[in-house]
Amino acid sequence: MKKLVGTLLALVMVLSLMTAVAEPLQLTMYFPVNVGGSAAALIDAMTQDFNAENPDIHVDAVYTGNYDDTVTAIQSAIQGGNAPDLFVSLATQRFTMADTKMAMPLDDLIAADPEGQTFIDDFIDGFMLDSYVDGSIYSIPFQRSTMVMYYNKDAFREVGLDPDAPPTTWDELVEYGLKLTNENRKGVGLALNSGSAQWAFTGFSLQNCTNGVGLMSADGKQIYFNTPENVEALQFWLDLQNKYEIMNKGIVQWTDLPTQFLAGEVAMIYHTTGNLTNIKNNATFDFGVCFLPAGRQWGAPTGGGNFYITNGISEERQQAAWKFIKFCCSTERAAQWSIDTGYVATRESCYETELLKNYYASFPQALVAYEQLQYAQPELTTYSAAEMWRILNDNIQAAVTGEMTAEEALEAAQEQGEELLADYQ
């Protein structure tokens, strides 16, 4: 009897030890949602799949509002000693994330992983560009977008333009815009509210620059707002509104612009690829997607969010977080994520999957964003990115509302921006 009890006790102890070992490692990830209700559900599903495949890890994905709210949540959590293990934040936040030591460099994790370098090399260059801080990789491209032009083919036909030949240069943009503009319709639409103006302006700056450098240096420490080319680009915006009168005056909101396009009130709009599914589902007319018209050359801004791993977590957790990032960015997953959300697939190999090939065959408009990526560069990214955005947006808006000339506005932005960056020189 005693022996039996002893054996049972031993068994119980062994069992409890085993369950203790099998207790999965709990990871927390913070993520923002920027494309409507369904994205949160998609991330939950992705996390569940990962947890099912990896019984030793349990990732808890926590929705934390938009990008700004998420940064506040991460800051509070890190200072409060409850830091998430990984998070999704804007690619443009990387200098700040590195500078404040909120995120860690990922080079060692990549080097230690036998597939690490191949994994990184497979990402599209245009997206990988804004993962580096001082030569170290700090973030991995995840929900990435770029700007394309949507145009109303029916309106093109109506005024005698070839619906398969959208404008390819600024001059053509003006020429077509003039034809398309009438009492009830404007030719061109650009969103110039804070948070959008700087994105579109990155594109125009890249199209017009002569040295291949648009608004800032790659190390995030220099800005070039007041170059003659950039002044010319801003003047072009003002001309669209005031001289040619083919764009609505004042400031149109980012979220209202697609609505105006779908209502037929604007014939050509500059907007994110993230809006493609929405326009496809709701357009009552024939629409096309094309490259942003070129100035001196083609150019487009990229934007969107990347994965970061929090600084200071244990090595075991770093490994688990890395595993999760690789899972979410695996070729098949990244391709599916692109189809489900409208974000651009981030890896070259995605475009060789049957999944994406079939998708593009049935919906060729979606391919434009990928083809344009060879000309795309990161949006305005510097140290203190949020403050820098505000400076550029405020001054551009001052020019749009007529308080300043294009030159004055960009001079002012340059001066204020340099002051902001003085600490980092």
Place this chain on the structure above:
Amino acid sequence: MKMNRKKAVGVLITLLSIVLGVVWLTPLIWLVGTALTETSFHMTFLPTTPFTLDNIKYVWNAVPFGQYYLNTIILVVGTFCIQFVTSTLAAYSLAFYKFKGQALVFIVIFMQIIIPNDVLIIPNFMTLSELGLYDTKLGVMLPFLGSAMAIFLLRQHFKTVPKALGEAAMIDGANLWQTIWRVYMPCAKPAYMSFAVISVSYHWNNYLWPLIVTKSPTNRTLTVGLAIFAKSKEANMQWSNVCAATLIIIAPLLLAFFILQRQFMDSFVSAGVKE
């Protein structure tokens, strides 16, 4: 002549209040109209598309609004009940007792009014983490369990109650608690009422703090559910969904306002509070 003038002023005031009423109602009408009709891309004030409940259904199923409702009600009611007790006691003692350090206590309470809540998010978060209250309902409520505004409001009201009333109660054998409960509290009813409106609407609408200190759906609030729709900026604004989610959230407050309108008005007038 005099009569006519009075009449004219009367008409003018009526007209003005009608205009104000319309201005106030406009967004509400648009919101209800957009939430309950099929999605349209022509922005119009009055809906042009047929009636549908699909927006509400879609939004309700996309986010666990049922759970969020329960959480929000628990938080709002819980916070108010505790504020009710703490503020009454604090107000009574500040109104009627003299004690050492009274000025200091006053200043400390007053500081709570001066410092905006958003500034305190990080320090409050740190305290909660140390107490192990991260991601709990108690944690969401804790920083709000005392309210400086309520204390000042009630203290002023208690002071206007004639002392003789309190003394009479004492003579009749009421103890301290009974005196507060039966004499002072009924006299300050308008103050309680207006504070209830402010507290309930503030906590009902609070977003950033509950978002940051909670992570599981069992503790999150209605506003977090709304944010999923209203803060998605990378595509276009899906106004029908945003309006449907907003309608779901504001419905109870709106209903309460229509039912209790008169009481609210009276209490605000007599308590003299502006939000």
